[in-house]
Amino acid sequence: MKIAFFSTKIYDREFFDRYITTHEIIYFDAPLNEQTARLATGCKAICVFVNDKITAAVLKALKNIGVELIALRCAGFNNVDIVAAEADGITIVRVPEYSPYAVAEHAVALILTLNRKTHKAYNRVREGNFSLDRLTGFDLHIKTIGVIGTGKIGQLFCKIMLGFGCQVLAFDVVANRQLEAAGVEYLPLIDILGAADIISLHCPLTEQTQHIINAQTIAMMKEGVMLINTSRGALVNTAAAIDGLKSRRIGYLGLDVYEQEETLFFNDLSENIIDDDEIMRLLSFPNVLITSHQGFFTEEALAEIARVTLSNVDEFEAGNKLKNRVV
Numbered sequence: 001m002k003i004a005f006f007s008t009k010i011y012d013r014e015f016f017d018r019y020i021t022t023h024e025i026i027y028f029d030a031p032l033n034e035q036t037a038r039l040a041t042g043c044k045a046i047c048v049f050v051n052d053k054i055t056a057a058v059l060k061a062l063k064n065i066g067v068e069l070i071a072l073r074c075a076g077f078n079n080v081d082i083v084a085a086e087a088d089g090i091t092i093v094r095v096p097e098y099s100p101y102a103v104a105e106h107a108v109a110l111i112l113t114l115n116r117k118t119h120k121a122y123n124r125v126r127e128g129n130f131s132l133d134r135l136t137g138f139d140l141h142i143k144t145i146g147v148i149g150t151g152k153i154g155q156l157f158c159k160i161m162l163g164f165g166c167q168v169l170a171f172d173v174v175a176n177r178q179l180e181a182a183g184v185e186y187l188p189l190i191d192i193l194g195a196a197d198i199i200s201l202h203c204p205l206t207e208q209t210q211h212i213i214n215a216q217t218i219a220m221m222k223e224g225v226m227l228i229n230t231s232r233g234a235l236v237n238t239a240a241a242i243d244g245l246k247s248r249r250i251g252y253l254g255l256d257v258y259e260q261e262e263t264l265f266f267n268d269l270s271e272n273i274i275d276d277d278e279i280m281r282l283l284s285f286p287n288v289l290i291t292s293h294q295g296f297f298t299e300e301a302l303a304e305i306a307r308v309t310l311s312n313v314d315e316f317e318a319g320n321k322l323k324n325r326v327v
């Protein structure tokens with residue numbers, strides 16, 4: 001099958017070319033939108049990533065040129081207008097799980113870096129500055145960790161933090177009995193917010209979870225709390241997080257995702273004027289660490305994304321039942 005790839009980066013080509021079988025891939029750097037949709041003319045399938053917006057208008061444009069399948073090379077599908085896709089009869093498949101370890105481990109990397117300031121120490125020592133001033137961290141041992149969402153990624157994160165000797169509290173719409181047996185305590189969100197030294201978000205972005213971190217929930221947190229978001233940017237109200245940093249309620253902020261990331265992340269903008277004042281304000285704080293949606297970015301995850309995406313297309317082409325169907 002002929003597949004048009006949108007938002008392609010060098011690593012997408014590397015891994016998909018490694019696993020390609022009978023399909024023909026046409027790689028485009030451009031993101032998918034109403035204007036670029038026509039690049040897929042002649043292709044029955046397209047393949048997109050997290051920040052490609054599959055709106056009703058984009059779906060119409062794709063349908064008009066005969067696209068039947070959209071293969072998401074990611075797990076989240078909050079960027080897809082599901083109702084419109086159903087109405088247009090366009091099938092959507094995804095990669096529900098590629099490496100939950102990659103994201104859970106990245107959340108821990110953000111915690112350790114923010115806490116022990118290894119990013120600052122690295123730069124200091126390279127400049128011949130061997131001073132320890134202002135590099136003080138804290139022991140993770142016996143600290144309280146609040147985990148919001150204990151699905152595939154959240155549960156691995158809980159287990160890693162238990163390994164550090166932390167007390168792990170969790171909030172989810174469904175409790176995981178195995179985690180409870182391992183020592184994780186499920187509590188209402190409000191109790192976790194007030195008790196946790198570190199809060200890490202691992203729930204999907206839905207109507208219920210959008211801005212779950214806002215002025216009210218930040219006000220309930222401990223003074224100096226560390227907040228980590230490796231899930232989806234819009235879980236956190238950015239303006240409220242900035243206020244929380246200014247008031248010192250938030251003592252550390254680690255983000256791998258950002259509410260307005262579409263126009264920034266995955267691109268080298270080092271010679272550009274960045275118009276987004278909120279991200280520039282965030283970057284001005286010494287206790288904020290932002291990575292550019294790289295939680296998933298391991299060899300293992302990229303290989304699995306390519307393998308499963310291509311097998312999703314195989315299943316569709318063969319008319320088989322689609323294991324990873326969204327619509």
Ligand code: NAI
Pocket residue numbers: 075076096100103148149150151152153154171172173174202203204205206208209230231232256257293294295296297
């Ligand atoms: P999952 O579906 O296995 O787990 C999500 C958990 O959140 C489930 O246990 C669910 O019951 C819970 N949940 C749903 N609604 C909730 C609510 N209102 N309050 C509390 N909990 C709720 O998903 P998985 O694989 O663990 O991924 C979690 C998120 O991580 C994804 O939705 C995605 O946004 C993000 N992600 C980020 C990546 C990155 O590179 N930074 C890569 C992959 C995923």
